[in-house]
Amino acid sequence: MTMKGIAGRQTHGSQTGTVLNVIDNTGAKTIAIITVPRYHGTSRRYPKASVGDIVIASVKKGTPEMRRQVVYAVIVRQRRPFRRADGVMISFEDNAAVITTEEGETKGTDIKGPVAREAAERWPRIAATASTII
Known part of the structure; x- marks a missing residue:
């Protein structure tokens, strides 16, 4: 699995327990983060994630087949302001x-x-499927 890193340190906007809206057509409506793979924090600190990070989550709302499933998801939007390399928040x-x-x-x-x-x-698969990239 090859992933490109993000320049600089990203401001984490989500942590364990955060509820996210699902914006694809898989049948899930909301998910809650369980953990963040490859997160190396401090002892007893909740795993945090930001835009572009992959997380393991539980489906909270959606179709009966999707509910209560454990899925992988990539965060594509966050409310918490984060800084880009060019200085824009x-x-x-x-x-x-x-x-x-x-x-x-x-x-x-x-x-x-x-x-x-x-x-x-x-x-890259998210970029190919997305209609709008900001």
């Missing part, structure tokens, strides 16, 4: 994610709404 209206496989392949065929450039650069 970016924030979105909601926290949103796209359900993927462990390798980052999107499970849905359509993504509704804008996707942050950081997530699109890091995950």
Whole structure:
């Protein structure tokens, strides 16, 4: 699995327990973060994630087949403002994610709404499926 890093340190906007809207057509509506793979923090600190990070989450609302499933998802929008390399501060209206496989392949065929450039650069399948990249 090859992933590109994001320049600089990203401001984390989500942690364990954060509820995210799902913006693809997999049947899930909301998910809650369980953990963040490859997060190396301090002892007893909640794992945190930001735009472009992959997380393991539980489906809270959605179709009966999707509910209560444990899925991988990539965060594509966050409310917490984060700084880009060119100095611009970016924030979105909601926290949103796209359900993927462990390798980052999107499970849905359509993504509704804008996707942050950081997530699109890091995950090529999300960039190909997204309608709007900001």
